[in-house]
Amino acid sequence: MASKRYFIERQPDNKLGTLTFNINSRVKNIVGSSTLAITAKAKTLKAQGYDVVNFAAGEPDFDTPDSIKAAAIKAIETGFTKYTPTIGTIELREAIAKKFQRDNNLNYKASQIIVSCGAKHSLFNIIQVLADSGEEVLIPSPYWVSYPEMVKLAGATAKFLKTSAKTNFKITPQQLSENITRSTKLLILNSPSNPTGMLYSKKELEQIAEICVKNNTFVISDEIYEKLIYDTSPYTSIGSLNKDIFDLTITVNGVSKAYSMTGWRIGYCAGRQDIMEYIQKLQDHSTSNPTSISQAAALEALQASEENVLSMRNAFKKRCEIMTSALDKISEISYIKPQGAFYVFCDFSRLGDSETTAKRILDEVNVAVIPGDSFGAPGFLRLSFATSEERIQEGIKRIAEWIRKHPIR
Numbered sequence: 001m002a003s004k005r006y007f008i009e010r011q012p013d014n015k016l017g018t019l020t021f022n023i024n025s026r027v028k029n030i031v032g033s034s035t036l037a038i039t040a041k042a043k044t045l046k047a048q049g050y051d052v053v054n055f056a057a058g059e060p061d062f063d064t065p066d067s068i069k070a071a072a073i074k075a076i077e078t079g080f081t082k083y084t085p086t087i088g089t090i091e092l093r094e095a096i097a098k099k100f101q102r103d104n105n106l107n108y109k110a111s112q113i114i115v116s117c118g119a120k121h122s123l124f125n126i127i128q129v130l131a132d133s134g135e136e137v138l139i140p141s142p143y144w145v146s147y148p149e150m151v152k153l154a155g156a157t158a159k160f161l162k163t164s165a166k167t168n169f170k171i172t173p174q175q176l177s178e179n180i181t182r183s184t185k186l187l188i189l190n191s192p193s194n195p196t197g198m199l200y201s202k203k204e205l206e207q208i209a210e211i212c213v214k215n216n217t218f219v220i221s222d223e224i225y226e227k228l229i230y231d232t233s234p235y236t237s238i239g240s241l242n243k244d245i246f247d248l249t250i251t252v253n254g255v256s257k258a259y260s261m262t263g264w265r266i267g268y269c270a271g272r273q274d275i276m277e278y279i280q281k282l283q284d285h286s287t288s289n290p291t292s293i294s295q296a297a298a299l300e301a302l303q304a305s306e307e308n309v310l311s312m313r314n315a316f317k318k319r320c321e322i323m324t325s326a327l328d329k330i331s332e333i334s335y336i337k338p339q340g341a342f343y344v345f346c347d348f349s350r351l352g353d354s355e356t357t358a359k360r361i362l363d364e365v366n367v368a369v370i371p372g373d374s375f376g377a378p379g380f381l382r383l384s385f386a387t388s389e390e391r392i393q394e395g396i397k398r399i400a401e402w403i404r405k406h407p408i409r
């Protein structure tokens with residue numbers, strides 16, 4: 001028995017008993033996504049009739065704009081329902097190349113662009129292709145929940161660059177330099193950030209780029225919240241700064257957040273041709289092309305006027321104001337006002353362990369939030385303002401009341 005890789009225990013009557021087997025060692029050690037789990041729990045409670053305020057959601061609550069839906073319906077009706085090239089249709093990749101040129105000053109050819117099943121899938125592919133065992137991936141912390149798990153799946157090591165409110169939750173050039181070693185392969189940058197909402201300025205990106213170029217460190221630039229910024233400064237993509245950093249950067253974006261298309265699953269990435277060829281091979285043998293119908297919808301999203309994007313952005317900006325002014329009245333907590341994305345990352349550490357606080361707030365006053373522990377920041381709670389103004393007021397009111405009933409010991 002001991003030499004077998006797996007075996008099925010039989011009961012004395014030869015009925016099937018416990019199945020004992022090994023799980024792949026990389027998969028065995030990953031943890032599930034808390035953001036997805038808590039959001040699903042909030043949706044289930046709501047469906048069961050509970051009056052839940054959902055501050056957990058990492059997705060815009062707006063409907064997908066009509067012209068995008070119409071493009072998908074047309075795709076179905078005209079039989080655009082077959083396999084496309086693995087990396088996406090040429091029309092969509094050309095539209096993405098134009099978007100990169102227009103919005104980001106990035107000159108990618110269509111052949112350097114790969115469309116995947118969400119930006120999450122693009123990130124997964126890049127990390128599997130670039131990060132190898134024995135290599136380190138630098139992840140500024142607080143981080144989005146999926147980065148460390150993707151790195152673990154690749155067999156590489158995640159090295160966290162811890163940030164705090166003192167540096168507005170951004171890494172400093174000195175911190176980056178000190179943490180780069182011979183084993184460092186890449187840095188994952190996410191600006192605006194999930195969960196902190198912080199945005200790197202052009203100057204800050206220039207300093208980071210200089211260090212990465214000097215050390216030949218690749219950069220994954222996760223720009224999924226690019227369109228949702230409330231700051232007056234223009235958005236800067238790190239890859240646009242100069243030719244050297246362009247060659248080291250793989251830029252990631254998608255349609256989920258900007259066009260309220262989370263369920264359509266279209267994301268994309270762009271980078272050096274040789275890297276993209278490996279990503280294509282990986283995608284060839286995993287998902288093949290992302291859904292043809294969603295690709296037609298994404299093409300419309302990228303080609304339509306930015307009117308819908310702007311009105312959603314303005315609504316988020318207003319909601320951010322409403323949430324932060326309500327939070328300002330609660331003296332037990334603190335936060336830094338987000339410059340982008342749709343999350344307020346609040347320091348609840350004076351109220352004790354954040355996992356317990358999140359659980360109690362959900363159970364006792366029916367407000368769903370994500371504990372900072374999942375983002376590498378225990379003591380914090382992530383509050384999403386991707387819900388209506390009225391629900392934001394209601395949710396913060398409930399949290400304030402909960403805090404009043406549970407004074408700090």
Ligand code: PMP
Nearest residue numbers: 118119120144194224254256267
């Ligand atoms: N990056 C970040 C920082 C995110 O918050 C998300 C949200 N899901 C993604 C990537 C992936 O987005 P999607 O897969 O829906 O394109």
Ligand code: GLU
Nearest residue numbers: 033035036057058059194
């Ligand atoms: N990115 C969103 C969030 O952080 C959606 C859930 C997920 O994919 O993690 O909540």
